[in-house]
Amino acid sequence: MANDNKVWNQNDAIPSLVQSKRQIERYGLDVDAQAILVATRLLAAGTRLGHASEVHFARFGLSTGRYRVLVELEDSEGEALPSQLAENLGVTRATMTGLIDTLERDGLVSRRTSAQDGRQRSVILTEEGARRLQAMAPEHFARLEAMVGLLSIEERGVFLDLLGRVTQGISALTDETIEPNKPAGESKKKQHRSKG
Template identity: 65%
Template sequence: MAQEPRPEEIPTLDQARYQIRRYGLDVDPQAVLVAVRLMAAGARLGQAVEVHFSRFGLSAGRYRLLADLEDADGEKSPSQLAASLGVSRATVTGLLDGLERDGLVLRRPSAEDGRSAVVVLTARGARKMRELAPEHFGRLQAMVDPLSAEERTVFLDLLGRLVRGIPALTQD
């Protein structure tokens, strides 16, 4: 009796071939399979990341904003945050509202231009980042532990190439 494929093996190459034949397309089924499995893995990873950060009272977006601030020595403008996170100013505003309510960041007028604001990582925010770091980075390592150092190097190269192909989904 045939064994059911594991979730990371769905869809199968046969399923990809069947779908491509159904539409009469001249497309490489393996290429389609790689893309579809990558999208499925991305969705599963996104869900797991939210569960992971919820342990610390954060979302992935809130964590990324705090980490970006920390990397910038604790201070950035909202527009700089939006650009470095690849999100809209409105998204940054929503993230900042919650982080400010929790005392992890504060907004203050810019020293260079009093009409604009800068976001500052508070001592409480820096402490939160230090407290979550051991578990966070330990879990990241555990996630990729099945790969050898050489496989990780290859994976990073492949992932970079795939990321450069993402515009194929959005270009006109």
């Protein structure tokens, strides 16, 4: 039995400043190595976050997406349209169909054809779905709290601010063209809190 199951050895895959500098020098580019380091670490963290999230929700028989559907339903008095859910969760309607399929198979939601509009099939949170949410809540939130437990209260506030701006910056990766994203001028950071 070669038990070589690797359970995410978090020591590897953390990019170093040396690596960033080496890459930049190799091609003689004019970019800031520190900025590249931050960006690269961020991407690595994103990968790990996504993976960890799936592992976490799998404990409760869910995936990240399916959990979010259940929560969204709970916040909508137990009923919502697939298109609403897709919109609120930021996934496509096709993806939402798949999420609902699995949730329905597991008995956590059910579908009902609308009387008003024959195209609509609203999604309903079942008793068991609500129970599942309730059952997982203590552990779920305790783990979330533990995740940021290495930050003090004040640091959490700072991190929220910085993360917010970095999150805005993600679009620099997906935009058609590169727009230089200046650091809020010479003054201080502010505004940009679009919604809450």
